[in-house]
Amino acid sequence: MKERDRDGEGRARSARPRDGLGRPLPYGARGVERQPEGVVRTPAATVTEAQRLLDAGMPFHAHEVFEDAWKFGPQADAPLWRGLAQLAVGLTHAARGNAVGGARLLRRGAGALAGHGDAYGIDVAGLVGWARELAGRVEAGEPVDAAAEAPRLGGRPGRG
Template sequence: MAFNAHEVLEAAWKNGPFAERMLWQALAQLAVGVTHIQRGNPKGARTLLTRAATRLTEFRPEDEADAPYGIDRAGLIAYAEALLAAVDAQRPIAPEELKPRLCG
């Protein structure tokens, strides 16, 4: 499921409004990071989750109080960081932990 989400998010990243491209890129990378966890690739997961968290942190919507489409950027940053901590600790990650909430 995460890989399918990546396909849709990548299209939004490459074809969406310029001001939103970093957001869509970050979400696509988050989806690929989750896919790497599902496939047992911690190195790939770490790389993509780190990129996703960085881009989500760097993304600044024109109106900081009005995130595009109600996306919970802070919540997704915390989610990516929690997954990174689990990967680094080599802690098993349950399937239900691999379902991020995009909106608060």
């Protein structure tokens, strides 16, 4: 039986490299650098780093940044960051060609964010509209390019 990959603290964590959409690659392949886990950032730093990753077509990695904010930031902000993480994962699935999972997570994230007002410069209402519109296009079979569809967290969401 193969020993599981572990991180420096002994937790199970795959050491396989990943591509920009978070798909595992074969051991030894050249992948993109993974986001470190458990990084505590200010809300502004979270938004900046997540936007950089979204713009680079790496929504899976942006989701990890949002996940850190939801798990290690103030509990009152957790629903906001969790909803944003769901949008990033929805975009990831859509870009991977998983229309059902992509649309489902985009709609779930939009629903989670729908009751929130703007916070930390994030255009929550605009993101909700972007996610619902993209979910409809994904369900209609439109291919999705993660970088081209990356939302703007502040200001006008989407590239279209």
